[in-house]
Amino acid sequence: MNPLLLRQGRVAGRRQDVAIRDGRIHRIGPSLDAAGYETLDVTDRLVLPGFVESHIHPDKAFIADRTEGLRAGGPSAQTLVAALKKAFSVDDIYGRARRVLELAVRHGCTTMRAHVEVDGYVELRGVEALRRLQADFAGVLDLQLIAFAQEGVFTDGVTQDLLREALKSGLPWLGGCPYMDRDQRAHIDWCFETAQAFGVPLDFHADSSDDPALLTCDYIAEQTIARGMQGRVTLGHLCMLDVLEPAERARVVEKLREARIHVISLPATELHVKGRADVRRTWRGVTRLGELRAAGVNVALSTNNIVNPFTPYGHPDLLRQALVAAMAAHLGNLDQLAWLLELVTTNPARAIGLDGYGLGEGCRADLVVLDARDPAQAITEQAEKLFVIKDGRVVARNTRTSELLRR
Ligand SMILES: [Zn+2]
Numbered sequence: 001m002n003p004l005l006l007r008q009g010r011v012a013g014r015r016q017d018v019a020i021r022d023g024r025i026h027r028i029g030p031s032l033d034a035a036g037y038e039t040l041d042v043t044d045r046l047v048l049p050g051f052v053e054s055h056i057h058p059d060k061a062f063i064a065d066r067t068e069g070l071r072a073g074g075p076s077a078q079t080l081v082a083a084l085k086k087a088f089s090v091d092d093i094y095g096r097a098r099r100v101l102e103l104a105v106r107h108g109c110t111t112m113r114a115h116v117e118v119d120g121y122v123e124l125r126g127v128e129a130l131r132r133l134q135a136d137f138a139g140v141l142d143l144q145l146i147a148f149a150q151e152g153v154f155t156d157g158v159t160q161d162l163l164r165e166a167l168k169s170g171l172p173w174l175g176g177c178p179y180m181d182r183d184q185r186a187h188i189d190w191c192f193e194t195a196q197a198f199g200v201p202l203d204f205h206a207d208s209s210d211d212p213a214l215l216t217c218d219y220i221a222e223q224t225i226a227r228g229m230q231g232r233v234t235l236g237h238l239c240m241l242d243v244l245e246p247a248e249r250a251r252v253v254e255k256l257r258e259a260r261i262h263v264i265s266l267p268a269t270e271l272h273v274k275g276r277a278d279v280r281r282t283w284r285g286v287t288r289l290g291e292l293r294a295a296g297v298n299v300a301l302s303t304n305n306i307v308n309p310f311t312p313y314g315h316p317d318l319l320r321q322a323l324v325a326a327m328a329a330h331l332g333n334l335d336q337l338a339w340l341l342e343l344v345t346t347n348p349a350r351a352i353g354l355d356g357y358g359l360g361e362g363c364r365a366d367l368v369v370l371d372a373r374d375p376a377q378a379i380t381e382q383a384e385k386l387f388v389i390k391d392g393r394v395v396a397r398n399t400r401t402s403e404l405l406r407r
Contacts, residue, residue, distance in 0.1 A: 005037035009047035050110025050366035054348035058097035061306035093129035108368035115148035148175035207240035239285035262351035266304035300348035
């Protein structure tokens with residue numbers, strides 16, 4: 001691998017060179033000696049650590065054409081997908097998931113943590129397909145896998161054993177989905193006990209409805225503290241925060257902070273799925289990103305679904321999710337646009353426990369170079385990802401051309 005020098009990019013708000021050797025950032029400085037380096041001129045282009053997709057479902061991507069979408073009075077997205085899962089083969093999952101990974105790399109993603117469904121319908125076929133992809137994308141995209149209980153753990157007699165088998169085979173995370181079981185607390189307790197038995201962290205799909213009576217994140221926070229798992233529990237969705245009274249919300253957010261819970265918002269799916277029965281003031285379901293961040297909770301954004309009934313227009317482009325979040329969560333002021341890209345870079349990296357991630361000397365050279373001077377311009381213009389660099393190697397290069405024609 002040749003040493004690589006990025007020339008004069010915008011790094012932390014200033015024009016700097018980034019020297020890369022042996023897959024790591026070797027030096028950062030205003031004008032480095034280029035001798036011995038292959039150079040890339042990125043003058044005034046925004047250099048960021050690679051995008052981190054922290055919550056995504058490649059195993060059920062690209063199936064919108066196999067089923068009807070959501071309709072008033074029709075089946076839920078869970079029901080539509082459950083009916084299709086039984087027919088998923090390993091090769092089918094592999095092919096669709098591969099397309100997700102290729103698109104994600106093209107859009108600047110260097111690390112992805114994916115939920116893999118494990119249940120009586122699909123058994124361990126998703127695990128097998130995603131494991132193959134993990135090996136095939138080595139050096140291009142780091143893929144972490146979560147053994148995910150999408151259908152609940154008390155709905156059949158096999159899912160608990162299958163999840164244990166997936167963990168035993170080496171999957172490093174357990175993913176729960178309390179609202180799929182009648183007794184949410186029993187589901188949460190089972191997940192904590194199983195995670196502790198295997199010594200793995202937890203990630204829950206939690207509080208995705210608008211009924212405060214079903215709130216679970218405060219109980220999850222209590223359990224996290226009681227079991228000494230602070231910093232090792234992540235919650236996706238948390239749509240319900242948006243319907244709590246402000247004082248109650250502040251109490252819940254404080255508990256999340258105390259338990260050092262990571263929160264991952266999935267705005268594209270919320271905007272498509274939520275509030276469909278509302279007749280006025282349609283609830284959009286995106287969690288309170290600004291409030292969570294201001295309270296000191298680690299918050300991230302992720303893509304979640306790709307071209308399926310949950311999000312028919314889902315696309316693994318985190319710069320797009322940043323714009324969707326800006327629009328959905330009132331985060332358009334310049335100071336907010338300036339920090340929004342942390343929600344697809346450093347914050348998810350923290351949530352999934354990445355070592356050596358970032359734009360500092362000694363960090364892994366996982367980078368994306370955007371055709372913009374700063375985050376606000378990158379989000380607003382949905383700037384092209386000119387170079388995607390993984391372990392110091394360029395793994396994707398993109399250009400956009402346009403011509404304004406005079407009449
Ligand atoms: Zn999800």
